[in-house]
Each structure stands twice: as structure tokens, then as C-alpha cells.
Amino acid sequence: MQIAPVSDADPAVAIVRAAARASLQSLHDELVLARRAARLALDALPTTSLDWLGGASLAFVERAAILRRDLQAVRDPLVAAVAATAAELA
């Protein structure tokens, strides 16, 4: 990462950089937790292929598929965001 993990010669710069690194680390940790929750949400989403609800079954299967895409749309940017923050922290 371009934010130096050690203090610069200028103490003020070093403090700011340390704060920047700490804030990025916090964001990274939060994104990891959000990514995990998004994955658990996807796992919890019911999958079904059988006719359980009579005429409403097909509609449910279709809406569940849309919902799955919605949740994937939450998880995908989180996966990328975690990777981006990790790269900056590395």
C-alpha cells in the first residue's frame, strides 16, 4: 500500500497516515462482515423446484430467482470492495 505503515520523518504526516491506515483497516473489517452477512443471506434464501404452492409455485420460483440476483448484486460489490481495501492495506 501506498499509505506507509510506519511513521514519516514529519510527525504530523505520520499521524495523518496512521489515521488513514486505521480508517481503511476499519472499513476493510466492516466490509468483510457485510460480505459474510450477504453470503449468509444468500445461503438462507430458499431454493425450490417443486410445485408446493399450486398455481403460485411458478411465480414464487421466478421471484426467488430475481431475489437471488438481487442478493448477488449486494455480495458482488462487497467482494470487490474487500479485495480493493485489502490491496491498499497490503
Next chain:
Amino acid sequence: MTTTAWSPSVGADLVAMLDDADVELERAHGILRARTVPVVAQSSPAAARGVLHAVALADEAEVACAQARARLAEVRSAVAFAAWSYTTSEQLASAAIETLGGVVATGLGTLVLGGLLLSVAALPANLPGILLAAGLAQTPVPDVLLDAAARVLAPLAPMLPDLLSDPAFVDALALAIESADEALAGLAGLGLAQPLEPLPSQRGADDEALSTGAGVALALALVATGHAPRLPGASPTRAAETATPPAVQPPIGSYGTAFERLSADGPAIEVQRYEHPDGSVVWQVLARGTESFAVDDPSTAYDLTANVENAANAAGRPLVGSAAAVEQALVAAGAQEGDVVQLFGYSQGGAAVAAAAAYGRFAVDTVVTFGAPIGATPVGDATTAVAVQHDSDLVAALGGRHGGDRIVIEASPDLDALTTTRYDPDGQPLADVAVGGHHPEAYADTAARLDVADDDLVEVAWVEVTAATDGALPTTATGFAVERPGQP
């Protein structure tokens, strides 16, 4: 193949899963809304761009999260409403069908009685009285009566092979079985004088009605085959340990494995014991299909008599038929109160394990059946029960329509596409013989399809089964034949 399914808790199950998803989504949303704003001061331009890119992605996720939560709430409401509508309409339809079924069955019984009476005009009018008298006197059914029955049924004979696998006929049969009390009333000449049963339906009494019908059927079957009539259980069955035990097997954990084991050669009843490191025990019992379709077969009590006796089981009475043998097998193998008990059965075996779970002494955790006549058999509160059946399966229909807290999975196999590889008694292959809806080949195909159905609700039973057996090691396997020691 199409597959329909019914679970009394399907709406609640789906809503619960959606709620679980929403809890996690809410957590993600909360984290994203309150997330840290990173500092980019004193960062290089490249580092600042990288951080801002991550922030933009987090913003995107937050917006998507809000949208997904709104959509999830919509789907949740739709599922709850659909499940309520489906359940309500199903209950209304069932009530209507049962009322109509009562009328039809009463009429059918009266019609059969009328037809028989016309055919045997020389006989006294009270046909059931004759049957009863014949039974009590332990004399054969009068030939003229059998001739009359043959004349009534003769026109149906050419149509029977197709008719017996026709889903509409099978459904009608299940309805007739459910309305057995009305049919018997009609047969007794009482139906038209009786008021219709009021709504709501009388499902709670179905097993009692079927039990009574089974008692009558057993007496008739015994008399018709030259045996002395007796009540179900009057000649008790016994589980007798086989000299050669079955192989110790890993626990069953899927529809395919369950049916593969049930349709393999082996003793009528097989008990497998599994033990966890902490000493807790899980039992898996397999009850296979009927060994003989003879009445009171001297070589096995896993026969037609036991089939009929299984239907005679009801609350508050000792177990009879092969259901009694299932319970005896568990006791003989060493099962104790508090052990986890999982039962699997096909055909007669399914009826035996369902009755043992409903009316027996052991608290049964899971019951999975294939092609079993168990519609009228109730399910205990602590039991997860799954019935796999075919809409063309006459045997499954003999148990009546399902009404309890059982997950019912009903498939429509393409019978023309399935052939049997079994052999006739002379050892000749039964090649290219289309199989009926009850045959093992059809259920093996359905079980394999269910395993890849990607349906959480279909997997409910296996989640419980495998959770109980995970980490448990197989210890012993015991086989049991079913005998009838008191049989004359």
C-alpha cells in the same frame, strides 16, 4: 416427470427461510450504513483512487442492499398470502370433496349392494348379514355370491391394467378409501337414510374408519381364501431375528440411498445401530415391501394379511400386523427410550413404520416412506414425516388421501419409459414390461430425481436425519423375518 408436493408448513417454512435471509441482509445493510469513512489525506493519488473505488463499491452494495430488502419483503408477503390462499382453498376443496365423496361413496356402496342384490335375487335382501353370518359360521362365501361379484366386475377386466395405473382412478380410489365409512354405510343399505356429515370434515376419524374397514376386509379375505375369519391381531405377528445378519451399513442420508437399500435383497425388517462418541444412539430401521401376497402365507407373515392388519392399527390399541413386528425388532435390537429413531419403508414396510411411529411406544424422529398406504395414518407432533408416492400408485392410494402433518411428494413418472429388469419365478427376465406406478423401478427413478431437485423443502427430512447421524459410527445390524406363530 412432474412432481407436486404438499407440506402443511410450506408457507411457514418458506417465510422462515426468507426471514433468516432478511436478518443477515439487515445486518449487512446496518454495517454498510454505519461504515467508516476512510481518510485519504497524505495518500498518494493512486492510493486515494483505490480507496475511493472501494468506497464506491460499498456505496453500490448499500443501495443494492436496500433494494434487495424491499424485494425480499414483497416476496415474503406474497409467499405468506399464497400459502394462506393455497391452504385455505385446499381445506375448502378437501371439505367439499369429503362431503361429495361421502355422497358418492354412499351411492357407490348402495349401487354395489343393489347390483349384487339384483344378481342374486334369490338370496335374502340383507347381503351384509349373509357375509357376517358366513363369517361367524366359519363357512365359505356362497358360490352364488362370488359368481355375482364376478359378473359385476367382468366388464372391467379388459380395462384393468390401464385403469389401475390411471392417476384419476388412483385419486378416486384414495377418495373412496377416505370415505370408507360412508361406502360401508351405503353397502349396508343405510346411507340414504343418514344425514351428510357437516363441515368441517371428519378427518380425525379417518384412521378409525379405515381400521374398521380393514377389520371387515381381513374377515372377508380370510373367508374368501378358505380360512377361518378372525379379528386383526388375533393371530399376532412376531419379529424373528434372522440367522444371517445384514451387513453393517453407513447411515442413510438421501432419497436415492434410502430406496436403494429398501429395494435391495434383505430381511423384511433391518435395524442398523449407530453410536456417537458421547454414547448416544441412533437407530435406522428399514422395512421392505411385501414378501407374499397370499393370505396367511405359512412361509412368511409379511404377507397380504399383515398388509390388511396394518390398516387396522388405530390410536389406543396394541399394534398389529407388521407394524407390531417393527416395534418388536427395535426392542429386540436394544433400542431404548430417548434414542433417536429413524424409520424408512416401502409399500407394506412404509405402512408398518408409519403405524409404528403413530401408535407405537417409541418416539420416532423421522419417517420416510415410498409408495405406502398411509394417508389416514396420523403423524406425531415430534415426528418429521415424508411420503413419496406416485399419482399412478394404486397401493399408496389404498391408504386414503393425506390429511396429517406429513410432507407429501407426489411424482408423475412416465411409466412407458420405465422397464423392469426383474425376473419371473422361472428365472426368465421380465424384459420390456412396462412398470406400474407402484413398482420399485419407478420409485428408484423418482428417488434419484428428488436427490437432484435442488429444493430445500424436499431436503427437510434429510437435514434432520444427517444432523442426527453425523459423527455416529455404525455398530451393529440385525435382520428380522416376520412370523405368525399362532397361525393355524
